[in-house]
Amino acid sequence: MSKEIIPAGQSISIAVLFISGSSLFMGTSGQSGNSSWIAIIFAISLAVPLMLIYARLHVLFPGKDLYDMLIAVFGAVFGRVLSCLYIWYALHLGALVLRNFGEFSKTVALTSTPMIAPMLMIGLLCIWVVNAGMEVLGRSAKFLLLFSFIVIVLIQLLSVPKFEYHHMKPLLDSGWGPVFADTAGSFTFPFAEIVIFLGAFNVLPAKGSATRVLVSGSLIAGIIIIFVTLRNLLVLGPDILSSLYFPSYVAVSRINIGDFLTRIEGSAAIVFVTALFIKVSLCLYVTCNGVSKVFKLKSYRSVVLQMGLIMVYLSDFIYKDIMEMQYFAYHIYKVYALPFQVVIPVMLWIAAEVLSRRKSSKSI
């Protein structure tokens, strides 16, 4: 089977949809009220150096993914143990994102349908696309990003008459403390979640495109998230915003253009579904790729169906209810995800730099 390579443009599309996926309808962590956009800017500026570290790993190990790197640097046993941790993280993240969609369907869109039905439909679609290969996912992402971008811009423009600029004042009402807390929250969810993409670095072209993909992907997704957060804030205000599970959906439902263009939130929800589809697909690919590397399988495709089904079932029983989901996403996740997003990659980077310098000094 020929090696899959996806061009930088398609990889950027995947990165943008991956980062903005859940945040488009869940919003970002919001203790700071009307200053949450400042927290997002801080989170982006924290994420960029991390992206450069991730990209450096691609330079040090061209054509290799996270699992190859872990096994090459930490050895066959410890490298595989760490790989198993990343397989769990990717599987868990995919299940969390699917559950977000399930709760969204159950709460606002398909209230009488069992939650597993929409999650299974999206899950099967993801299994299909991952089985078809990363090239298909890349092409889908490129088209879906364009579509999502048009919808987001259109909704942004239609929301302008509903903007109430007094919601922005007083800025930093509760001080810098909540802003810094939100910065940590927004950094881990969603920006640093792109660590999952390291598990698919083998599909990037060998010559240093990772910096372009990760940095521009984070910046574009960051701008989209800032615009969406500002729109939600200006339409709903900080008090209502913090009390909602899916603020974007409610903000879009307020659009009313001449009593003619109303109730378009259902159509806007399609953007959430497209972004979520890409995010879950990438998580599934990285999970399957990890399993294939750890167990030395011939192809990751051998386990796509079973891992995808396990991901869907996990998403069904992972939380008891939406409150538990919200609590986990905004309070627990930022600590839980930190080792996967920062600690292990930084350790890997330092070890890889030391090894590559030793190798180059030996060759001299």
Place this chain on the structure above:
Amino acid sequence: MVIYIVMIYVFVAIFDPYGLLKRGMKRDFYVCSTLYLISFSLAFALSMHWEIPSPSPLIVDLIKRLY
């Protein structure tokens, strides 16, 4: 529901793990079969409305102990 699950999984077994064995991918077959058993157990438990322990309380407990 349980009957549907069993029927679907019989079909999946022929299509997925057995297909790998027929293609001579033995290692892939063993891993896929293990995952198939896990997947089937979860599907069966969900269709029977059995309570499956979630990993979330464990993670929450661990994080709360750390911080």
